[in-house]
Structures are given as structure tokens and as C-alpha cells.
Amino acid sequence: MTxxxxxxxxxxxxxxxxxxRPLVLFAILLTVFGFILKIGSTIPHYxxxxxxxxxxxxxxxxxxxxxxQSIVGRGDLIRKLNFPRYIIVVAGSVSAFINLLxxxxxxxxxxxxxxVPLHPIALLFPFLIIExxxxxxxxxxxxxxxxxxxxxxxxxxxLFMQAAFYGTPIIYPMAVVVKKSPIIAKILLLxxxxxxxxxxxxxxxxxxxVVMSSLTHNWLLILxxxxxxxxxIGIATYYFxxxxxxxxxxx
Amino acid sequence: xxxxxxxxxxxxxxxxKLPHEKNTGLKQALINFRPGQRQIETQxxxxxxNFDVKKGEFFGIVGRNGSGKSTLLxxxxxxxxxxxxxxxxKGKLVPFIELGVGFNQELTGRENVYLxxxxxxxxxxxxxxxxxxxxxxxxxxxFMDQKLKNYSSGMQVRLAFSIAIRAKxxxxxxxxxxxxxxxxxxxxxxxxxxxxxxxxxxxxLVTHDMDTVRKFCTRAMLISEGEIVSIxxxxxxxxxxSQLNQKAIDKVTDAENKKxxxxxxxxxxxxxxxxxxxxxxxxxxSLLVDINWHDLDPKRLESIGVHIFKLSGEHVTGIxxxxxxxxxxxxxxxxxxxxxxxxxxxxxxxxxxxxFHEPGKVTDSLMGGLQFSVxxxxxxxxxGLTELPHSWHEDGVAGARN
Numbered sequence: 001m002t003x004x005x006x007x008x009x010x011x012x013x014x015x016x017x018x019x020x021r022p023l024v025l026f027a028i029l030l031t032v033f034g035f036i037l038k039i040g041s042t043i044p045h046y047x048x049x050x051x052x053x054x055x056x057x058x059x060x061x062x063x064x065x066x067x068x069q070s071i072v073g074r075g076d077l078i079r080k081l082n083f084p085r086y087i088i089v090v091a092g093s094v095s096a097f098i099n100l101l102x103x104x105x106x107x108x109x110x111x112x113x114x115x116v117p118l119h120p121i122a123l124l125f126p127f128l129i130i131e132x133x134x135x136x137x138x139x140x141x142x143x144x145x146x147x148x149x150x151x152x153x154x155x156x157x158x159l160f161m162q163a164a165f166y167g168t169p170i171i172y173p174m175a176v177v178v179k180k181s182p183i184i185a186k187i188l189l190l191x192x193x194x195x196x197x198x199x200x201x202x203x204x205x206x207x208x209x210v211v212m213s214s215l216t217h218n219w220l221l222i223l224x225x226x227x228x229x230x231x232x233i234g235i236a237t238y239y240f241x242x243x244x245x246x247x248x249x250x251x
Numbered sequence: 252x253x254x255x256x257x258x259x260x261x262x263x264x265x266x267x268k269l270p271h272e273k274n275t276g277l278k279q280a281l282i283n284f285r286p287g288q289r290q291i292e293t294q295x296x297x298x299x300x301n302f303d304v305k306k307g308e309f310f311g312i313v314g315r316n317g318s319g320k321s322t323l324l325x326x327x328x329x330x331x332x333x334x335x336x337x338x339x340x341k342g343k344l345v346p347f348i349e350l351g352v353g354f355n356q357e358l359t360g361r362e363n364v365y366l367x368x369x370x371x372x373x374x375x376x377x378x379x380x381x382x383x384x385x386x387x388x389x390x391x392x393x394f395m396d397q398k399l400k401n402y403s404s405g406m407q408v409r410l411a412f413s414i415a416i417r418a419k420x421x422x423x424x425x426x427x428x429x430x431x432x433x434x435x436x437x438x439x440x441x442x443x444x445x446x447x448x449x450x451x452x453x454x455x456l457v458t459h460d461m462d463t464v465r466k467f468c469t470r471a472m473l474i475s476e477g478e479i480v481s482i483x484x485x486x487x488x489x490x491x492x493s494q495l496n497q498k499a500i501d502k503v504t505d506a507e508n509k510k511x512x513x514x515x516x517x518x519x520x521x522x523x524x525x526x527x528x529x530x531x532x533x534x535x536x537s538l539l540v541d542i543n544w545h546d547l548d549p550k551r552l553e554s555i556g557v558h559i560f561k562l563s564g565e566h567v568t569g570i571x572x573x574x575x576x577x578x579x580x581x582x583x584x585x586x587x588x589x590x591x592x593x594x595x596x597x598x599x600x601x602x603x604x605x606x607f608h609e610p611g612k613v614t615d616s617l618m619g620g621l622q623f624s625v626x627x628x629x630x631x632x633x634x635g636l637t638e639l640p641h642s643w644h645e646d647g648v649a650g651a652r653n
Contacts, residue, residue, distance in 0.1 A: 080352045081370050082329035248330045249267065 018099040019106060022058045026051050033171050043173050045205050048110055052204065053170035053197050055107055059100040060136050060193060061161055066092035067140020068147050068157055075251040085244040086237075089144050093137050100129075111204065121203045128200050135192045135229045141236035145243045148250050168193045174210035186215055195225035256341060257422050257453045258304040258327065263336035265297040265322055296322045297477045300336070304422075304470075307451035309444075311464040311471035311485055313492045315499065319477040320457050324348060324426055327455065342421025342453075345371050349426070351411035356400040360391060360410060363399055367414050381417050388439070389413035409436060416443050423447070426457045461489040490627060497531050497626055515615045516544045517555075519604050521623055522588075532593050534628050540602055540621075541588045549581040551614055554607045557589050562599040562622070567636070573610070595637050597627035 033039045034046055043049060070092045071078065071085065078085065111118065147153045169177070169188055178185045188194045189212045202209040212222045269292045297319045304310045314320040325331045326338060328346035353370045354363050364385055368378030386392055389409045399407060415425065444467045447454050458464060464471050464485050471488040473481040473495070481491045522539040523529035532538055540557055554573035560566055570589065572578070578587050602621040608614045632638075 077353050077370065079330065080346075080348045082346065083370055083372060245332050248325070 018102055022054050022103055023106070026054050029054065029171055039172055042175060045114060045116055048114060048116065048205055049173070049201055050171065051107055051110055052200050055100065055103040056132060056197050056200060057165065057168065057170050057193070058103070059096055059132065062099065063093040063096040063136035064139045064143060064157070066096060068143035068154060071144040071247055072147050072251060078247050078251050085247055086240060089140050090137070093133070093140055097133060116205055118204070124203050125200060128196050128203070131192065131226065131229055132196050134233045138229070138232035138236035141240040145240050148247055164193070167191065169198060174198060178210055178215070182215060185210065186212070186221065189215070190221070190224055192225040192229050255305050256303050257306045257308070258455070259339045260300055260302050261337045263297060263300045263326065263333045263338055265326065265331065265334050266293045266295045269294055295477055300479060302472060302479065302482060304453065304455060306453055309448050309454045309456065309467050309469045311468035311488070312455065312457045312474065313459070313464060313471060313488065314474035315496065318474045320474050321426065323474065324424060324457055328424055340422065343372070344422040344424060345418045345420040346424040347415040347426060350415065351407060354399060354407065354411065357398060359398055360395040360402070363410070364414060371418060373418070381419060385413045385417045388417055412440065416440065422453045422455065424455050427459060461492060464489045494626055497624055500624070516547045517604060517606055517615050517617055518543050519617050519621060521602065521621055530622065531624050531626060533626055534593065534597060534631065536593050538591045538593050538623065539588050540604070542604060543586040545584045547581065547583050549583060551608055552581050552606055553609060555587065556605040556607065558603040559591070560601055560603060562601060567595060567600065593625055595625060596635065597625045599624045
């Protein structure tokens with residue numbers, strides 16, 4: 001909370017800045033892929049598809065990144081005070097979460113503006129947001145604890161995120177992937193981020209969106225990403241709690 | 252755990268592993284990954300520490316730098332985990348290892364108080380209850396809505412210290428924070444310590460200031476090289492600490508004193524009662540100033556003067572050999588010593604030696620480097636600069652009675 005308040009305290013545009021970054025990225029990608037390469041011409045409402053993908057991914061990137069830095073960045077506090085260490089990590093992700101909420105306001109404004117009708121199924125969207133928050137938090141816990149011991153995690157994570165951006169259906173429509181290879185499409189949807197983004201598009205925009213259940217009837221595969229998230233948050237909290245005892249000595 | 256105890260420490264040890272090359276990178280970890288080959292130096296910081304702090308005690312922990320007392324404090328605060336042994340703290344413990352940890356320059360004074368309170372584990376409501384007292388003690392009523400970056404450094408310290416002082420908890424852990432603020436503020440802090448003592452607030456205080464230990468602590472503990480050297484009466488612990496410090500200083504001065512000091516033709520050194528060079532003496536010990544000379548034109552000399560000064564400048568005594576006609580006759584080479592009984596206040600002194608051609612005319616002098624110190628005794632029966640020879644007369648003296 002303090003982080004968030006501080007970040008924008010001295011800038012004239014204030015909170016608006018947290019919107020500008022994803023919107024600029026959105027504008028660029030929309031111009032390049034939507035109008036020049038015409039990738040999205042096959043699906044209706046491509047701009048909104050793209051915007052949802054970018055906003056959700058942006059939160060994921062911001063939350064994991066601030067989580068990674070959180071413990072080491074607050075080394076002064078860690079060395080001198082005894083308070084539950086997870087608070088620092090959670091605080092970082094909460095500030096990213098507030099950004100997400102503000103961005104979502106823009107998403108819904110776009111939805112209304114483009115005349116996409118909202119169906120009752122959209123009520124499932126908050127659950128997807130909870131899932132998104134949990135997977136980001138789980139990774140933030142792991143990264144924060146590793147970063148105390150291994151300082152080059154930060155570069156590796158940066159590379160990983162660059163690759164993962166294209167490994168997640170953000171820019172390109174899943175339908176294109178399915179045409180090439182349904183197996184690759186399934187693998188992409190096993191990734192919780194892919195599942196969350198596609199499901200969000202499904203519940204908010206169009207039930208024509210490719211999701212796992214439209215590729216297979218195997219319940220295990222459909223539930224796999226969610227189980228993965230549950231397992232990740234469980235292991236992450238356990239691991240973080242165990243290693244947090246030594247943070248003060250190693251940070 | 253006993254109901255009367257606030258802190259109980261049993262057989263606690265702590266060591267840090269210091270790898271010779273720190274593997275902070277994965278690459279490093281891979282390169283160095285040869286099981287059993289990595290060199291790790293284990294630094295033992297604390298060994299088998301046992302002590303209790305009872306409720307309502309004002310407990311002092313003293314020790315030289317690097318003795319392990321800060322590590323112990325961090326373990327009490329739960330920041331470090333003991334490597335072995337058990338450590339129990341009963342009740343809410345609030346540590347102040349450094350003032351103003353977590354202060355944020357961009358927030359106002361008020362927000363910082365709440366932030367700091369939260370970091371110390373107080374709820375918003377608890378902080379609210381303490382808020383008035385904190386602001387009042389810091390004397391910053393008019394500034395609480397200004398950003399911290401607009402505070403002077405003294406104001407920031409005052410605010411931080413006020414939070415420390417006003418935090419309501421069962422046990423307070425304070426690490427050498429006394430040396431802050433101006434004199435008036437320091438006096439206020441000492442008053443607060445007085446109050447703590449009267450209210451039987453449990454306090455664990457780490458400090459270098461032995462006056463504070465003597466005045467406030469109900470019990471104290473001296474740590475040296477990771478072990479408890481002495482525990483109990485704060486006065487004797489403070490004395491032991493002073494001796495320990497003195498020994499460390501003496502190691503340096505001893506080495507210096509072994510080189511005898513050379514003047515133009517005079518040479519001198521300070522010897523102990525056992526006639527070996529020495530720099531620290533107990534109260535009442537004998538001190539010898541050993542002086543020799545060579546290559547001297549005997550006609551140029553008629554006496555030697557030996558002075559003792561306090562390091563702070565007071566002239567304690569000055570003795571000239573002229574009065575007793577020593578030495579009887581000056582030769583080209585010679586040797587003389589003067590013995591003092593050190594009936595002087597504990598502290599640091601230096602010796603000044605002068606050679607005279609005739610009264611008032613100095614031909615050679617030795618100064619600086621000839622230093623020694625006098626160590627206090629616990630059962631000192633007098634105070635001041637020296638104990639003058641004195642006697643008591645029962646029933647007064649004749650003629651003065653009326």
C-alpha cells in the first residue's frame with residue numbers, strides 16, 4: 001500500500017500513470033498486429049481480446065517482479081525488525097493488484113463502448129482474477145526467497161518472462177494455434193496464465209473463444225491448471241515460511 | 252517456564268557460516284559445486300549462553316564491539332534463529348535495535364508513526380492510543396502533518412526515539428540508542444529510564460555507558476568473545492567491563508612502552524612493581540619510572556624532574572631530584588629510578604621527565620608516550636583526585652569544643 005502511494009505521489013498525473021503503460025503497449029500491439037499484420041481479423045472484437053490479455057499479463061509481470069525484489073529490497077527492515085516476512089511480498093502484489101483493478105475499469109469501459117453484451121457467465125470472472133492473484137503470489141514467494149540466495153535470478157526471470165509472453169496466447173488468437181496443432185494448443189492452455197486469459201475472454205467477450213473444454217472432454221486436463229495453482233500456492237507458502245527464518249542472516 | 256520469568260535463555264549458541272567465496276550467483280554455485288570441497292569458515296559468535304531475565308528487571312548487557320551482544324539481541328528479538336539451545340520470551344517484546352527503521356521520507360510524521368507501529372507489531376488502535384504520548388514526548392506537535400524529508404535530522408531522531416520510549420509492551424529491548432539528541436533530550440530519556448525502573452517495566456538494555464548501567468540496571472551481564480564473563484551486580488559488571496577495556500588499550504600502550512622513550516641523552520620507561528614494563532596499574536600499586544642516560548657532559552646537568560599529569564591536563568605531582576640531591580654525582584653514563592605509590596584516582600595519566608642545567612633551565616625533556624592508567628577497585632573507600640593522609644579524632648579535638 002505504501003509502495004503504491006509512494007510511487008505516484010510526486011507525479012502530476014498520479015494514479016493515471018499506472019494505466020498509461022498497459023494502454024501504450026496495447027496501442028502499439030494493436031497497430032502492429034491488428035492493423036498491419038491483420039492477425040486478429042479472423043476473430044471479432046480483437047482489440048478487446050488483446051486488451052484483456054495485456055492487462056492480465058501486465059499484472060502477472062508486475063506482481064512477480066515486485067515480489068522478486070521485495071525481500072532483498074527491504075533488507076534494512078529484515079535485518080532489524082522481526083515481523084512476518086510474507087507481509088512484504090503480499091504488499092508488493094497488492095499494489096500491483098490495485099493497478100489491475102484500475103486497468104479493469106478501462107477494460108469494462110471498452111466492453112460497454114464496443115457494445116459487447118455481458119452474459120451472466122461473466123460473474124465467473126472474479127474467480128479467474130482470484131486464480132490469477134494466487135498464481136502470481138505463489139511465484140512471488142518462490143522468487144523472493146530464491147533471490148535472497150541467488151542474485152542472478154532477476155536476469156533469468158526477465159528472460160523467462162520475455163519467452164513466456166509469447167508462450168501465452170496474448171497477441172495471437174488461439175484458433176490459429178489449434179489449426180496448426182491441437183496438441184500445442186492444449187499445452188498452451190495447461191499453463192495457468194494461458195488458461196486464465198482464455199477463460200476471461202470466454203466469459204467476458206465471446207463463447208467462441210478456444211478454451212480447454214472446447215478441445216477435450218478430459219476433466220483432468222480441464223482442471224489441471226487450477227490444481228497446479230493450488231499446489232503452487234501451497235508449496236510456495238510452506239517453502240517461504242521455512243526459508244524466511246534465515247532471511248535476516250543472508251539478505 | 253517460571254511465571255516470574257520474562258526471558259529465559261538456555262544453552263544458546265550461534266554461528267555464522269562464511270563461505271570463502273560467496274555463492275550469490277547460480278553460475279558460481281554450479282562452478283563450485285563439488286561436494287565437500289567448498290570451504291566454509293564457521294564463525295562462532297555465541298557459545299552456550301545461559302541467563303534469565305525476571306519480570307520487572309532492568310537488565311543490562313555490556314561487552315566490547317564484536318563480543319556477540321548484538322547477535323544475542325537479534326536472537327531475543329526473533330530476527331536470528333539460535334543454532335542450538337532454547338530461547339523463550341514471555342509477553343510482547345518490542346525491539347529497538349536501530350532508531351527509525353522503516354521511516355519513510357515521503358510520508359508525513361503522523362503516517363510514519365503508524366507505519367512504525369505496524370512494523371513493531373502494534374494494531375492501528377494500539378498505535379492510536381500511544382500516538383498522543385509519542386508526539387508530546389518528541390515535542391513535534393506542530394510538525395506531524397509535514398513530510399519527514401522536511402524534518403531536521405534531530406527531529407527525526409526525536410520522533411524515532413519517542414516511538415521507542417512510548418511503545419507499550421511487556422519487554423523493551425534497547426540497543427545503544429542513548430547517544431542521540433541534545434542534552435535536554437538526553438536528560439528526558441534518563442528520566443524515562445527512571446520511570447521504567449519505578450514502574451517495574453522489564454527492560455533489556457545494551458550499552459557502552461557504564462554510568463547508565465550503574466544507575467539504572469538491577470542486574471547486568473558482561474559478554475566477551477561470545478561467552479558470559481560475569482553476570483549479576485551491575486556495579487561489579489561495570490567494573491569488570493572497564494578492566495576488560497583497559498586490557499585492550501594496554502595491549503597497545505604496553506607495546507609502545509616497551510620501546511623506551513629517547514630524548515637527547517635521557518631514556519626512560521615505566522615499570523611495574525615486578526620491574527617489567529607495564530601500562531596499567533591497580534589503585535595503590537607501585538610505579539617505577541626508570542631513567543638512564545649516556546653521552547652526557549656532566550657539567551651540563553644538576554637535577555632531574557619527574558611530573559605526573561592526568562591525560563586531561565591536571566598536574567598531579569612534580570618531584571625534582573634537586574631537593575634530595577639525587578643523583579649524588581652525574582657521570583657520563585648513569586641510571587636512576589623513582590618509585591611512586593599510586594594513590595590517585597582511577598584514570599589515565601602520563602609522565603613528563605625534564606633534565607635541568609640550573610633551576611629553570613631545561614636541557615632535555617621526555618614527553619608523550621609514557622602513559623599509564625590506574626584501574627578502579629570495587630571497594631574504593633574514597634573519591635576525588637587522591638586520598639590525602641588523614642586521621643579521625645573521636646570526640647573532636649581539645650580547644651575546639653565549646
